[in-house]
Amino acid sequence: MAAAASLKPLPFSIRFPSERHHKILPRRSGICALFWGARKTSEATSRQVDFSLGDFTLASPAVEDAAAVGTSPAKFSVSMVSSISEIPPQEWDACALEASGPEKFNPFLSHGFLSSLEESRSAVKETGWVPRHIVAKDEADNVIGVVPLYLKSHSYGEFVFDHAWADAYYSYGARYYPKYQCCVPFTPVTGPRILLRDSWYKDQLFDAIVSGLKDLVVKTQVSSIHVTFSSEEEWITLKNKGFLQRKGMQYHWKNRNYNSFDEFLMDMKQSKRKNIRQERKKISVQNLTMKRLRGTEIKAKHWDAFYNFYRNTTDNKWGTPYLTKEFFHIMGSKMGDNVLLVVAEEGDELVAGALNLIGGDTIYGRLWGCHPRAYYPSLHFEACYYQAIEAAIELGLKTVEAGAQGEHKIQRGYIPVTTYSCHYLVDEDFRKAIGEFVVREATQVELVMKVIRDSGPFKEGIA
Incomplete structure (x- = not known):
């Protein structure tokens, strides 16, 4: 489901506007190498870190906020x-909840989820x-205010591809890693990243934190x-603070008050509707029983089994299991009814x-x-997509967000939506070159989304 990014890397080159920093090294065996300044080592970031990013004084509030100053x-x-x-x-x-509002509560931004990653030694x-x-x-x-932030020595588990950027840095003798990543590890989930309590001064707090982050990079x-x-909203605001804007794409299902x-x-085109019904019939023919478990209904045996299923997927598809077995047990105990585990028996x-995790809406x-010993036709679609849709309808939720990648989701009622990321690079020449790249990339993303929507799975007139 969230196995890779929503789009494969686009075939664009990164054009560097200037060669004023390039150094041409002496030829060896007929090979000439270009480097961007002196090659640096990771020792620069291994020194003692100053954990203070500054003290700030609030400016006077607007007239309408004056009553809150006391x-x-x-x-x-x-x-x-x-x-x-x-x-x-x-x-x-409290910061995470007030940043989004209860109706948009995002379980991945909770202390329970993020601490489970650290306690299980998954994100350390x-x-x-x-x-x-x-x-x-x-x-x-x-x-x-809080911000989930990580110092990264690679680009795995992020679902926004920047490997080409790292290669470009390396080709010019510069060091791309380590870098700072503000995100939910291993999870391509959209939501606020600078999580602030709701107050009259939250804009000043936002500005101070962003300033601190940029200073931290330097x-x-x-x-x-x-x-x-x-x-x-963050994507728009951060552009004015020197961050590059990048667009991506995911597939979401929307509940039209079903x-x-x-x-x-009945909102689907006839051919799509027929295909889904045929796929769902295959589950009973295979003598499979589907169950949706929440909270205390999920036992240790379920997590042990699910970890084996997860490892089967990573071994066959990704190659690297990001999450430990302990993660599932710890996360399940902390997240309670926010966890929905669909199982097939x-x-x-x-x-x-x-x-699945359940948020505000x-x-x-x-x-x-799944078990590695056998192939179950259509079980992936049933467990991942149709069961989630049924649960959303049952619970009165607005959206099923099924993660990154997966053009196969379209004919099953999941439509493309835009995702956003922001990137601040210190080197001016690299920032300009990558800035030109993300503009071209965004044009391609928008075109792909339009083509998909114009030929979508729903009847005419249903957005």
Whole structure:
């Protein structure tokens, strides 16, 4: 489901506008190499890190906010922590909830999910994800803003391709890694990334945190910072602060106030509707039973089985299992009813599963796997897409967000939506060259989305 990015890398070259920094090295064996300045080592970022990003004084509020000043801080500080465990869960979650609003609650931004990644050793230094979360506190030491941030030594598990950028840096003798990544590890989920308590001064806080992030990139001598799968609002705001804008694409299912799965099917073109019904019939013919489990219904045996299914998928498709077995157990215990595990049983045996998280108005489909010994036709579509649609209708949720990649989702009712990311690169020449690339790439993404929508699976007049 979330096996790769929504689009494959586009065949665009990155054009460098100037060669004023290039050094031509002496020829060896007839090969001439071009380098961009002196090659640097990773030692620049291994020195002791200053975890303070500054103290800030609030400017006077607007007239309409003046009444709130008496209960507001005059100053706040911004700093960095090396583990999310250093931030109280209730304070982190208050920032995450108020940043989006309860109706848009995103479970991937919760302390429970992110701490599960660290506690299970899935997103830690040894796997190339060094936690460097940002926290803003007021004068009373209350947490008023947080940012999930990681120092990365590679680009795996991000779902926004920048390997070509790294290769370009390397070709010119510059160092692309390490870099800072503001995201949810291993999860192409859209949502706010700078998570702030709702207050009259949140715009000032946002500006201070962004300024601190940019200073951090320079101070620690890394190449860049990347804010991936951000909200559209952040994407627009960060452009004015020197970040490059990049677009991507995912496939989401939209609930048009359906009362049943059959009602949803009636909005589909006849050929698509017939295909879905045929696929669903194959499940019962194979003597498979589908179950949707939540919270305490999910036992340790389910997580053990699901981890084996997950490993079967990674071994066959990705090659690298990002998540440990402990992650699923820890995350399941922390997230409670926000977890929806779809399982398929053949008799009394679990043979497949699909992991979903439930947010304020969205079901997020993430991981899938099945028993390696047999092939079950159409089971992937049933477990990942149709069960999620049925659950969304049952729970009255607006969207099923099925992760990255997957043109096969279109004929099953999932339509393309735009995703956003923002990129700040220190080197001016690289920033200009990559800026030209992302503009051309966005044009291609928009064209692909239009073609898909114009030939979509729904009847004419149904957006």
